[in-house]
Amino acid sequence: MSVVEIDEQGNEISNSEKKFTVETGDIIYDAIDNQGCQLPHGCLAGSCGSCRILIIEGSDNVAGKSVIEGNTISNIVKDYQDQNPNHFTVGKEVRLSCRARLNGNGDVKIAALKK
Numbered sequence: 001m002s003v004v005e006i007d008e009q010g011n012e013i014s015n016s017e018k019k020f021t022v023e024t025g026d027i028i029y030d031a032i033d034n035q036g037c038q039l040p041h042g043c044l045a046g047s048c049g050s051c052r053i054l055i056i057e058g059s060d061n062v063a064g065k066s067v068i069e070g071n072t073i074s075n076i077v078k079d080y081q082d083q084n085p086n087h088f089t090v091g092k093e094v095r096l097s098c099r100a101r102l103n104g105n106g107d108v109k110i111a112a113l114k115k
């Protein structure tokens with residue numbers, strides 16, 4: 001899997017791409033943290049939304065959302081759309097890195113979303 005940073009307008013921050021190995025069944029945040037890189041985070045329990053990410057590629061390789069992750073993401077997306085109905089995340093898959101778990105062996109590309 002790879003990770004890119006994205007600014008508030010959805011533009012990739014150059015030279016920030018990093019690649020990590022995340023095994024099937026592992027939570028994205030934990031696997032990357034274990035390799036010495038911390039994604040933005042807060043509660044690590046699925047409720048604060050600080051660890052929000054975009055799935056840029058490979059969404060089929062990420063397991064479905066739990067109820068708590070789904071509720072937190074709904075609130076995040078609503079906040080973005082309340083601020084700007086054309087926010088760059090519209091139509092894209094937002095997940096929480098502290099909850100999202102890989103379910104396949106294919107690559108996943110994510111972007112850490114700024115609050």
Ligand code: FES
Nearest residue numbers: 042043044049098
């Ligand atoms: S760190 Fe709080 S929801 Fe992931």
